Amino acid sequence: xxxxxxxxxxxxxxxxxxxxxxxxxxxxxxxxxxxxxxxxxxxxxxxxxxxxxxxxxxxxxxxxxxxxxxxxxxxxxxxxxxxxxxxxxxxxxxxxxxxxxxxxxxxxxxxxxxxxxxxxxxxxxxxxxxxxxxxxxxxxxxxxxxxxxxxxxxxxxxxxxxxxxxxxxxxxxxxxxxxxxxxxxxxxxxxxxxxxxxxxxxxxxxxxxxxxxxxxxxxxxxxxxxxxxxxxxxxxxxxxxxxxxxxxxxxxxxxxxxxxxxxxxxxxxxxxxxxxxxxxxxxxxxxxxxxxxxxxxxxxxxxxxxxxxxxxxxxxxxxxxxxxxxxxxxxxxxxxxxxxxxxxxxxxxxxxxxxxxxxxxxxxxxxxxxxxxxxxxxxxxxxxxxxxxxxxx
Amino acid sequence: xxxxxxxxxxxxxxxxxxxxxxxxxxxxxxxxxxxxxxxxxxxxxxxxxxxxxxxxxxxxxxxxxxxxxxxxxxxxxxxxxxxxxxxxxxxxxxxxxxxxxxxxxxxxxxxxxxxxxxxxxxxxxxxxxxxxxxxxxxxxxxxxxxxxxxxxxxxxxxxxxxxxxxxxxxxxxxxxxxxxxxxxxxxxxxxxxxxxxxxxxxxxxxxxxxxxxxxxxxxxxxxxxxxxxxxxxxxxxxxxxxxxxxxxxxxxxxxxxxxxxxxxxxxxxxxxxxxxxxxxxxxxxxxx
Numbered sequence: 001x002x003x004x005x006x007x008x009x010x011x012x013x014x015x016x017x018x019x020x021x022x023x024x025x026x027x028x029x030x031x032x033x034x035x036x037x038x039x040x041x042x043x044x045x046x047x048x049x050x051x052x053x054x055x056x057x058x059x060x061x062x063x064x065x066x067x068x069x070x071x072x073x074x075x076x077x078x079x080x081x082x083x084x085x086x087x088x089x090x091x092x093x094x095x096x097x098x099x100x101x102x103x104x105x106x107x108x109x110x111x112x113x114x115x116x117x118x119x120x121x122x123x124x125x126x127x128x129x130x131x132x133x134x135x136x137x138x139x140x141x142x143x144x145x146x147x148x149x150x151x152x153x154x155x156x157x158x159x160x161x162x163x164x165x166x167x168x169x170x171x172x173x174x175x176x177x178x179x180x181x182x183x184x185x186x187x188x189x190x191x192x193x194x195x196x197x198x199x200x201x202x203x204x205x206x207x208x209x210x211x212x213x214x215x216x217x218x219x220x221x222x223x224x225x226x227x228x229x230x231x232x233x234x235x236x237x238x239x240x241x242x243x244x245x246x247x248x249x250x251x252x253x254x255x256x257x258x259x260x261x262x263x264x265x266x267x268x269x270x271x272x273x274x275x276x277x278x279x280x281x282x283x284x285x286x287x288x289x290x291x292x293x294x295x296x297x298x299x300x301x302x303x304x305x306x307x308x309x310x311x312x313x314x315x316x317x318x319x320x321x322x323x324x325x326x327x328x329x330x331x332x333x334x335x336x337x338x339x340x341x342x343x344x345x346x347x348x349x350x351x352x353x354x355x356x357x358x359x360x361x362x363x364x365x366x367x368x369x370x371x372x373x374x375x376x377x378x379x380x381x382x383x384x385x386x387x388x389x390x391x392x393x
Numbered sequence: 394x395x396x397x398x399x400x401x402x403x404x405x406x407x408x409x410x411x412x413x414x415x416x417x418x419x420x421x422x423x424x425x426x427x428x429x430x431x432x433x434x435x436x437x438x439x440x441x442x443x444x445x446x447x448x449x450x451x452x453x454x455x456x457x458x459x460x461x462x463x464x465x466x467x468x469x470x471x472x473x474x475x476x477x478x479x480x481x482x483x484x485x486x487x488x489x490x491x492x493x494x495x496x497x498x499x500x501x502x503x504x505x506x507x508x509x510x511x512x513x514x515x516x517x518x519x520x521x522x523x524x525x526x527x528x529x530x531x532x533x534x535x536x537x538x539x540x541x542x543x544x545x546x547x548x549x550x551x552x553x554x555x556x557x558x559x560x561x562x563x564x565x566x567x568x569x570x571x572x573x574x575x576x577x578x579x580x581x582x583x584x585x586x587x588x589x590x591x592x593x594x595x596x597x598x599x600x601x602x603x604x605x606x607x608x609x610x611x612x613x614x615x616x617x618x619x620x621x622x623x624x625x626x627x628x629x630x631x632x633x634x635x636x637x638x639x640x641x642x643x644x645x646x647x648x649x650x651x652x653x654x655x656x657x658x659x660x661x662x663x664x665x666x667x668x669x670x671x672x673x674x675x676x677x678x679x680x681x
Contacts, residue, residue, distance in 0.1 A: 106495055106575060116606065117502035117576040149499045190496050192575065219641075220494035222469050249639035251632075264573055264639025265547020265602055268628035273669050275631045284632070286639040289518070289530070289548070290416060316552045318518050318530040319420055348532050348552060349420070376553065377671050 001216045004047045006089045007230050008214035011189060016181035017196060018174075018208045022091030031072040034090040035065045041093035042068050046075055046085035049235045056080040061093060086234055094208060099198035100125055100165045102179060102209075104147070104186045119147040119186065121157065121179060125165040153183035167201070174207040175199070189227065190220035239305055246298045248287055255280025257383055258303025258311040262287050262320040270314045273376065277384040282308045290319040296328020301336055309390050312383050313344045314376060315354075322346040322354030329370075330361055341369040341386045345379035394593040395522035395567040396542070396584070397485060397511065398461065402526045403429045405459035405483070407474045408466035409446055410436040417465040417489060417530060418442075424533035427526055430457040450481040461485040463519070463528050468492030471515060475501050479510045487528050491516030491574060495641075498576040505578070512578025513569060516640070518548025520569040531555075531568060539564015541677060542588040544581060545600035546573045546607065546640065550628065554600055554670050561674035566594040573602070573640025581611035589619055596622045596680055598673055599664070601655060603629030605642035608655040616662035622680040623664045624673060627652045 003011070006024040013019045021038060024047065025031045035042045046058035053059050058080040062068035068090070078085050101124040106117070126141045143164040145157045158179035162172035178196060186194045196209035221228045233241055243250030249264060257274060259281040261267035271281040283306075287299045303311045315325050325346065332338055346354045358372055371386075373379040406421070408414035409431025418441060421428060430453040431441050437448030447453035450462065462478040464471055468490040478486045493515040505512060513520055519529015523536040535552055537559040545551035548570040555568050571577050571584065581599060588594045597619075601608035608627065615623050629638055630652040637644045644650065656666045665680070667673045 106499060117499060119499060149503050187496065190494060192495050217495045219468055219492040220496060223494070249637075251636045251638060253633065261549070263547050263549030264643055265545065265550035265600065265628055266553060268547075268602060268632060268638055268643070269550050269553065269626070269670055271632070272628055272630045276669055281631065284638060316549045316556070318532055318548060318552060319416065320549075347556065348535070348549075375557075 001218055001221065001227070001231060002049050003214045003216065003230055004049065004087070004232060005045060005212055006047055006087070008194070008212040009209070011214060012181065012185050012194070012196070012209065012212050015185040015188070017178050017185070017212075018206070019212065020091040020094055020208055020210065022089055025072070025088050025090055026086065028069055028072045028076065031088060031090055032065055032069050035062070035068040038090070038092045043091045043093050044068065044071055044075055045089040045091065046078060046080055047087040047089055048080045048083035048085050049232070050081040050083050053080055058085065083235055094200065094210060095203050096200045097203055098167070098201040100167065101197050102175075102182065102199050103193065103195040103197065104182055105193045119149060121145050121147060121153060121161065121183070123161040123165050147183065152187065153180060155180065170205060171201055171207055178207060178209065185214070189214070190217045190223060191215060192217050239302055242298060243285075243302055246295055248285060248295065248299055248302065250302050251284040252306070253281050253283055255282045256307055256309045257281055257387065258283045258285070258305070258308040259314070260285040260287065260299045260303045260311065261314045262289060262291060262317060266314060266316055270312065270376070270380075273380050274312070274383065277380050279384050279387055282306065287320075291328075292324055293328040293331055296325050297332045297335060300329065300332040300338065304336065304338060304340055308340060310341045310343065310383055310386050312379060313342065314379060315346050315348065317346070317348030317350065320348070321350040322348060323350040323357060326354035326357035330357065341371065343371045343373060343379050343382045343386065345374050345376055346372070347374065394591050395525060396587040396591050396594070397513070397520045397567060397569065398522050398526040398528050400525050402427055402461050402485070402528065403457065403459045404528055405429065405450065405453050405457070405462045406431045407450065407462055407464045407478065409433050409441050409444070410439070411466055414465040417463075420530050421463070421527070424527045424531065426528055429459050450477045450483070454481045454483065459483065461528065462487070464488040464490065464514075466490065468515065469494070472497035472501050475512065476504065479505060479508065484509050484511060486510060486512045486578070487517055487520055488512065488514030488578065489517060489519070489529055491572060493574070495575055498574070501578070502576060514572045514578055516548070516572030516574050516577070518551065518570045520567065522567045523565055535559055536568060537564040539566065540593060540595040541565050542591070542594040542597040543568040543600070544584045544588070544597065545570045546602050547600065547628070550600055550670070554598060554626065554673055557670055558598070558674055558677070563674055563677055566591060571607075573642055575605070575642045577607075581607045582614035585611060585614050585619060585623070589621055594621065596624070596677060598677065599623055599625040601625060601627045602640065602643055603627070603632055603638065603652050603655070604640070604644045604650045609658050612658040612662040612664065615659070615664055624676045624680065625659050625664050625666045626670055626673060627655050627659070627666060
């Protein structure tokens with residue numbers, strides 16, 4: 001779960017990472033009050049859960065209170081990369097002498113042949129450094145130190161990094177203290193990524209983190225009910241919310257065939273195979289292992305969502321039972337208005353029972369067209385044929 | 394021979410009396426897993442079918458000589474179960490639940506480093522050496538004894554490929570999935586090394602996906618050390634960048650982690666990469 005910048009800054013400052021003075025606002029009048037209180041030039045920052053805000057017009061400078069009000073009225077409700085800004089962070093504007101990158105993540109690099117699994121702290125003297133730059137090996141401008149989780153980050157590691165990125169002696173101590181704060185927040189809050197980027201040196205010599213990013217491990221949220229409350233559901237599409245609440249992995253895609261599978265690998269392989277047959281998937285839906293009827297129904301609701309003109313269900317059940325999936329499909333016909341063609345491929349545990357259930361119910365549902373096919377290659381060809389009959393994509 | 398599991402495997406199920414555990418156990422018994430004992434704290438002295446249930450792993454090992462554990466507790470409790478199994482000197486631990494916190498896995502990796510314990514998963518659907526032993530939830534009917542080693546990130550895609558090979562008459566030495574998480578106990582390269590040393594394995598199928606670096610490390614290992622032929626499939630060729638595709642690690646970050654990059658790395662190492670699963674049997678036959 002990715003946090004908003006203002007949420008990340010609040011948490012990081014509790015762990016001793018210096019951040020600019022500022023506050024989040026939900027209305028123009030709140031922006032005015034905050035700007036008046038700060039009494040400086042301010043930066044208005046759209047709180048949207050996406051990168052590239054600056055390029056998208058989501059970060060703007062205001063010289064005085066009335067300008068802040070004017071800009072804020074343009075920014076509330078604006079769309080950045082498809083995300084709506086309903087909150088603005090109002091921060092004091094800071095002069096920048098020098099800027100560096102600092103982050104802590106897991107698996108920055110894989111060494112040798114051993115599967116990675118250690119946290120690492122990453123620093124760079126290059127502004128605009130991206131953590132993903134590490135994915136293809138360490139570029140020259142990145143300095144990476146692995147952190148022994150049993151020891152935690154040590155101050156000497158942070159001081160070394162400070163020298164690596166060219167900070168002076170005075171700033172190095174501040175940098176080390178910010179790095180320790182970053183590590184403590186990372187570990188205590190079950191983060192998978194914390195970023196102070198850019199971490200800047202101001203003209204008075206003070207170090208401050210102008211931007212902050214924090215991603216919390218979804219699988220650890222059970223330990224952090226207070227963090228679960230920070231989830232901003234307005235940043236999720238209704239379909240994404242529905243999927244998350246039912247433990248379904250869902251990604252909306254550009255095509256017209258809803259694509260439902262058990263398991264992420266199988267779902268991706270299904271999408272890839274569709275594309276080879278000239279058909280683009282409209283959704284990626286992974287119902288996970290051992291799904292029951294109710295989850296299958298929600299999966300199908302997501303699959304037929306939007307502009308889908310056919311649905312492909314591809315199941316290879318281990319713990320997932322094909323008869324349970326078949327029951328879900330039949331129940332979905334009762335509960336949903338499933339008027340588009342459905343191609344079903346069932347393999348694995350209780351396949352025969354599942355196929356028998358589907359065979360007992362042919363054409364019972366008006367316009368509904370239910371096709372069963374196997375193996376997967378034939379199911380995909382069936383989908384391609386259905387799409388062609390529909391007049392292509 | 395085979396890797397990881399065989400006729401000598403004596404399996405213990407952690408979480409046997411938990412609601413999740415029971416479903417797994419029914420499936421494993423149906424698939425012929427050699428379960429000798431179960432552990433659920435507070436249920437010691439009871440029976441689960443014909444299997445004795447113990448309060449602690451240590452007790453179960455003393456009573457039954459179990460030498461491997463399959464973990465069926467919830468992801469939130471999995472690390473605790475792994476530590477307990479490792480402490481009782483079990484050398485193979487297969488972790489089926491996927492939703493194990495990253496911080497827990499960081500500690501698990503640090504604790505197991507330098508020990509003889511081999512952890513498969515989290516998020517592994519199991520390890521199966523056909524005709525010998527099936528640990529986890531891989532359907533029993535899809536495997537066939539033979540000489541192809543199959544290692545996959547995804548569980549259900551491993552089933553798909555195994556089934557295709559079996560139907561093409563290509564049996565397997567061992568089939569396993571390593572899980573799709575950000576941190577897994579054993580990576581592709583570590584499993585490839587085991588297949589390389591296994592006399593019963595003559596060729597290997599590697600099923601990777603977008604994101605992470607497992608495929609890149611596998612490519613390095615193949616280039617440096619592997620003498621047996623390897624064929625591969627990389628899924629997520631049509632996945633959009635920046636979106637997590639189900640598995641925690643399956644995210645294309647900018648230009649890295651793409652199926653294309655991984656495919657090129659593997660091809661440079663001499664691996665033939667299939668465009669889709671159905672091509673794998675043909676590629677294997679050409680290699681034989």
